[in-house]
Amino acid sequence: MKILLIFLAVLLSANAITFNCAFSEVFSTTLRFFSYSCFNPVLSNTNGSQSVTAVNGIHFGGRTNEDVLGLNLLFNYHLPFFPRGIENFFPNLNLIIINTTTIKTLDGTELVPFKNLELFAFHRLNLERVPGNLFRSTPKMARILLNNNNIKHVDDDLF
16 A cells, blocks of 8 residues: 555656746846746656646745746746646746747647736747737736747737
């Protein structure tokens, strides 16, 4: 029985993305945005899961995941997709920056959980198409950066 429980624990953790965050106050001079952020998390991803199942890191000043307003995924060369389930750990995000990953496609539903999102930066990727429904569920969106991509098509109903 003990071996079965160990096997199940290993199997369940094998389908996981874990964010190992450096939590800090981040100010981007380029974006002119300041937020308490999960900055450049080291991603552990086994078995190709697309959902975040754990977040690790030490918060400052008594803060919690609910205080995290920004997610900065930078230089994760082995990230070919937008991670799902982020909102389960960071429900109040208003800033998402994804820079230098291998993400090539979006289906348009990635931002649905982020009603408070004000800034979305998706740059230095190989993104080829911007789906029309990408920003449909983000009424507070004020700034979008899609620079240094390989965009060949923007759907008519994007804005």
